[in-house]
Each structure stands twice: as C-alpha cells, then as structure tokens.
Amino acid sequence: MKRIRVLLVDDQKLFAESLRTVLETRARALEVVGVAANGREAVERVAETRPDIVLMDVRMPELNGVESTRAIKERFPATKVLMLTTFDDDEYVVEALHLGAAGYLLKDVPPAELIAAIEAVSEGGVLIAPQVASKLVEKLRQPPESKPPVLSEEKPAPHWLQQLSNREKEILQLIAAGLDNKEIAKRLYIGEQTVKNYVSIIYCKLDTHDRVQAARLALEAGLG
Known part of the structure; x- marks a missing residue:
C-alpha cells in the first residue's frame, strides 16, 4: 500500500520534531518527508518533496500559513493542506478554507485523531475541529451589513431542499448548528455510523463534500 507523504510546517522546532516522532512511530501508513520552519520554506519543500499532505501552522515568520497555502495550491493544486494550529480565529479559518485548505485542526488534537x-484528507475529506466549526457557523449566522432595501422577488427554495427526507433535513439542521456526528447521534438516539450514512447522502444531494459548505447552504435555505 502506498504511504501518505507528509510535510510538517511549524516555526516551533520542538513541536515539529515531536510531531514527526509521533507520526513516524504510530502511523505506518504515513511517511514524513520533511520539516519546514516557515511558510516560504514550506513552498520550497513542497517543490522538492512533492508531499500528499502538508500539515501547516498559521502564524509563522516570513510567510504565514495562510499565504503559504495560497502559494502551494496555486503551484501544486494536487497537494492537500491541513491547517494545524493553536489559534481558532475564524478569520484565519475562512481565509484558509477559501484558499483551498482541506481542514483546520487545533494542536491539542489527540494523535490518533490527527x-x-x-488519512481522511488524503482520501478527499474535509476536517474541521468541532470548536472551530461552531465559531464558523456563528459567523455564517451573523446578519450581513445593512444595505438599502431592494425590491425583488422572493428567492425560491433550492432544488435540493425538496430532495431531502425529513430525517435528512433534521440532520442537516444539526450540522448547521455546529454539532459533529457523535453529538448528532446522541441527540437523535441513533448510531454514529447511521449518522455518517445520512451525511454522505446529504452531501451527495447538496453536491458538496464540505461540512462547512453544507452548513452554509442549510442556513441560506432557512434550516438554521
């Protein structure tokens, strides 16, 4: 089986080396191909090593993680970037995801979950820490800045809304509220795997693979 090639990017050398040790000793499916100390060096290392995944810190000297993500995705679109940071600032989250980051996790994530x-991101998934997702949903719920009233016809309901069953709408509402699969399962008294199956169906009907995008569409459709 092909191993997942991972590049670590963090200006804290001790953390980066500790993370490298954890990944190399606990994950046989992963191969750490290098470590970069800042965003500019990260772009150079990606060009040299062609990793599958970049674990990217946010606040670094010379070039921060968000701008480094922009440069990497422009030059190497197949390389996936997973933000790993101590900061849950929603401005960084939104910008990083907008630039193509495949996830946003906090550094206190347990090794097994990381x-x-x-592995999930390497297969095309998008991962966002629950506490970060909650902040992001709150940001999406904030009303836009007031603008002069414009006379227009009422926006019709999206076509996908009619395709959802009542249970799927219920689960989508909970996603929009920032709940993860485990919390949804507990709330609805169903199995977590059942929730995952429903989420996959919902993503298919919404034509998205992104939990944040699904939450945004739900809120826009009035399901929040």
Missing part, C-alpha cells in the same frame, strides 16, 4: 484526519 492520524485519522490526515
């Missing part, structure tokens, strides 16, 4: 996240 490894699972890397």
Whole structure:
C-alpha cells in the first residue's frame, strides 16, 4: 500500500520534531518527508518533496500559513493542506478554507485523531475541529451589513431542499448548528455510523463534500 507523504510546517522546532516522532512511530501508513520552519520554506519543500499532505501552522515568520497555502495550491493544486494550529480565529479559518485548505485542526488534537484526519484528507475529506466549526457557523449566522432595501422577488427554495427526507433535513439542521456526528447521534438516539450514512447522502444531494459548505447552504435555505 502506498504511504501518505507528509510535510510538517511549524516555526516551533520542538513541536515539529515531536510531531514527526509521533507520526513516524504510530502511523505506518504515513511517511514524513520533511520539516519546514516557515511558510516560504514550506513552498520550497513542497517543490522538492512533492508531499500528499502538508500539515501547516498559521502564524509563522516570513510567510504565514495562510499565504503559504495560497502559494502551494496555486503551484501544486494536487497537494492537500491541513491547517494545524493553536489559534481558532475564524478569520484565519475562512481565509484558509477559501484558499483551498482541506481542514483546520487545533494542536491539542489527540494523535490518533490527527492520524485519522490526515488519512481522511488524503482520501478527499474535509476536517474541521468541532470548536472551530461552531465559531464558523456563528459567523455564517451573523446578519450581513445593512444595505438599502431592494425590491425583488422572493428567492425560491433550492432544488435540493425538496430532495431531502425529513430525517435528512433534521440532520442537516444539526450540522448547521455546529454539532459533529457523535453529538448528532446522541441527540437523535441513533448510531454514529447511521449518522455518517445520512451525511454522505446529504452531501451527495447538496453536491458538496464540505461540512462547512453544507452548513452554509442549510442556513441560506432557512434550516438554521
């Protein structure tokens, strides 16, 4: 089986080396191909090593993680970037995801969950820490800045809304509220795997693979 090639980017050398040790000793499916100390060096290392996944810190000297993500995705669109930081600032989250980051996790994530996240992202998934997702949903819920009233016809309901069953709408509402699959399962008294199955169906009907995008569409459709 092909191993997932991972590049670590963090200006804290001790953290980066500790993370490298954790990944190399606990995850046989992963191969750490290098470590970069700032965003500019990260772009150079990606060009040299061609990793599958970049674990990217946000606040770094010379070039921060968000701008580094922009440069990497422009030059190497197939390389996936997973933000790993101590900061849950929603401005960084929105900008990083907008630039193509495949996830946003906090550094206190347990090693097993981080490894699972890397594997999920390598398969096309999008991972966002629950506490970060909650802040992001709150940001999406904030009313836009007031503008002069414009006379227009009422916006019709999106076509996908009619395709959802009542249970799917219920789960989508909980996604929009910032709940993860485990919390949804507990709220609805169903199995977590059942929730995952419903989420996959919802993503298919909404034509998205992104939990944040699904939450945004739900809020726009009035399901929040």
